[in-house]
Amino acid sequence: MKNILLTILILTFLNCKNDSEKVVSKHSGDTTIHYKNQFKRGGIKDSIASLTFDLASEQNSNGNFSKAKKLYKKANDLEPENKIILNALGGVSADLKNLADCTLYFEKSLKIDSTFTITYMNFGTAYNKLLKFNKSIEVLEKGLKFENNQEKKGYFYYNLANSYYKTKDYKKSYELTNKALSMVKEPAVREDIIELKDVLAELKN
Secondary structure: OOOOOOOOOOOOOOHHHHHHHHHEHHHHHHHHEEEEEOOOOOOOHHHHHHHHHHHHHHHHHHHOHHHHHHHHHHHHHHOOOOHHHHHHHHHHHOOOOOOHHHHHHHHHHHHHOOHHHHHHHHHHHHHOOOOOOOHHHHHHHHHHHHHOOHHHHHHHHHHHHHHHHHHOHHHHHHHHHHHHHOOOHHHHHHHHHHHHHHHHHHHHH
């Protein structure tokens, strides 16, 4: 099966957004949920940092990870200690297979806000990409404790299912997949969950 991961990037106000603003993409086989006009409510205050971040995200979506990281760093220089920018830096560092930087940026974000569930989601996904599956499970389970939104809980369960799948704990993965399906409404994500469930149905016994 393809490598399916759910990443929620630069997503600061999930509960305030409506479906018309939602963008779902599948870059490199990964399902990514983000939002247009994500800075309207102050995610990044500095206008130049915001513009630089947008340029970085465009490069990132095109798979130009080195260029994206340079631009994210510029945004970080303009507006340091911003958890949204740090999340992006952590994610792109994982895409570049740089474990040290990935860990550094996500841990910085968690020091700023230890209850920001998006950081846990993205950090767990990054560990999965870096083949650190047990670390992925550890981070995702921590983040799940802070999450109250049912849809986002479903995303956590889905990513946990992926990590347990990678550790070959197919029974646990199957249980988490069913939990995810009971909570996730987003059609593109449900499609991926069902794909994983179909694979696990043959493996869990």
